Amino acid sequence: MKNLIRDLRGERGWSQAHLADLLSVSRQTVIAIETGKYDPSLPLAFAISRLFARPIETIFFPDQEPA
Template sequence: MKNKIKVLRAEYELTQEQLAEKVDVSRQTINAIEKGKFDPSLPLAFKISKLFKMSIEDIFQNE
């Protein structure tokens, strides 16, 4: 699944570690999501979308 997390993280000046702490996952999970190796659960997608004040559809695109 494609996503804009890396770009949004840069805009918010967050490291992978900082984002991981804010959404209660590991840095490795954020890294895997950014690289498209892992699709987030729906609750995690909601946490990320709320943090970045965007809809899930605006952050994640099904390939």
């Protein structure tokens, strides 16, 4: 699954470590999500959605490009 987390994080000037702290996960988890090596659990996906104030479907999408 692809996602826009790296872009959204970059727009805010947040480091991976800062985002990890905000989500109460490890920096390695943030890296794995950003690179598409780990799909977050539904509760974590909702937390990411709330943090960036965007619907989940605008952050995460299948391996094709977003519409």
